[in-house]
Amino acid sequence: MDVVVLLKQVPDTETVIKIGPDGKSIVTNDIKWVINPYDEYAVEAALRLKDSQGAHVTILSLGPQRAIESIRSALAMGADQGVLVDDPATEGSDALGKARILAAALKGIPFDLIVGGHRAVDDDENQVGIMVAELLAVPHLALAVALTVENGQVRIDRPIEGAKLTLEAPLPAMVTFGGAHAVWNPRYASLPGIMKAKKKPLEVKKLADLGLTPDQVGAAAAKVKVSVLEMPTPRQAGVKVEGDTAGKARELVRLLHEEAKVI
């Protein structure tokens, strides 16, 4: 079985985001870059399939040269092969442009199952994976917290408040992952894994290699773009409720009822 992971490199979640001088992008120096946490769950899920039933796992990423480091991390975890699409002409792509690029790259990579995150924790677009599924005309099962593949069918569980939904689709299909870290607990790369990763195949592709032209993706083709980035109004520390325990309880109820009017 061939599994392809859509992996995006994003700023570490500890990062304090600063807006750049253009007012619509962020300052990227001094950022520590990591694999998007949800994509890391997808890597783990793919590797579990590899462990249990055998699979060839390819990591596919669109991004600048530095994304190679994240691809190598996934190879060190146990993935087999990496593909990076890195081309200045892809800059300024909107979500649909990115999906077109990834879908075009997938035409050149065999796949039975595509896995990725339900969102990338940087711009939180919430759509690139789903759009790839649409462009390739394959079923998409969202927010998987459990995954099995049997008899050419992929089955997932999705949590719905306090309970679950089980969905199934025939391969080829796309699955995107939600869930918390606790569900997938992605493995760490072992030292031998890191050594081996250096020798695993990693191709870097240009737009032309995918049969795409700059006018199909990139800034010129973007239907929607960020016009302004703003910092949210910083929340001010409010009041400290005073009194003994019982007094504080009474006062908090009063404040929530009379002042905030929320209970």
Next chain:
Amino acid sequence: MAHGVCVITEFRGGAFRRVSLEVASEGRRLADALGEPLTAIALGDGVAAAAAALGQYGVEKVYAVDQPRLKDYLAETYVPAVAEILQTLQPKVVLAAASVDGKDLSARLAARLGAGLAQDCTELKIEGGALQAKRPVYAGKDLAWYAWADGAFPQMASCRPNVMDCLMPDSSKQAAVETPAVTLPAETRTRVVSVEAAAGKVDLAEAQIIVSGGRGMKGPEHFAIIEELAQILGGAVGASRAAVDAGWRPHADQVGQTGKVVTPTLYIACGISGAIQHLAGMGSSKFIVAVNKDPDAPIFSKADYGVVEDLFQFVPAFIEEVKKLKAAC
């Protein structure tokens, strides 16, 4: 020529979801700003009979597709049906709910129609006859305004639940209902194998009140007081990643940058320190209460009401006071 605003509703269990009424209300405001009509597309089992009531929220006309097969959302039935109606209707702006199904539908439609989409928006406005959408990025550490390229229609946006104000329903108004004939694919590949639903559970993303517990809860058994407080307030229970990683709470309860991003009117954090990833998930709650025994916990810098106390003393006392209030009301 693209014209008007169209909202795509969600009809589940015989009723429109609350978020769809929020989306319809927002659609009305945008339609007024444009001076153009508001229509809706409603798919579901039994939806035709319920559709006229969308008029109470300002919808002028509903295109209803009422078929038993549309009871649950499946991209394979919903996407072609909605796309077909949108292609005839040619709206300028299309709005949907930023629910799991709504986001799937919106992204697929945008890819199919070659449209630009902003998901999970918290504010929409019309400027110079075009849509602009605000949405949190970096899980709310920043806010981005999105604008559409000239002539790129439809301008598509999905709306975060609990954020957009619902109009007061005007019971004197009814929407016209049309039932266009659309062709659904004869077979679908995706299948709902089973649905286990827990009755009466409030979805975290749509809860008005959330009571959350963190590592300070010290063990799963102590969440009983959090559950009790949530229950008497009519809210839902959330958790920090520390509580989820420890196995005290189900992963679906996790609030934060890699959990649910929530915007309740009241968020009560108990025994949670306020790490940047947690704040990212609940920082835009309307009111935040923090209960923590450490007066220097970072959560206090974001809390409207801070309570420096041992939660095991305070929460039971607070529950008693809430009960007194509820008895008096």
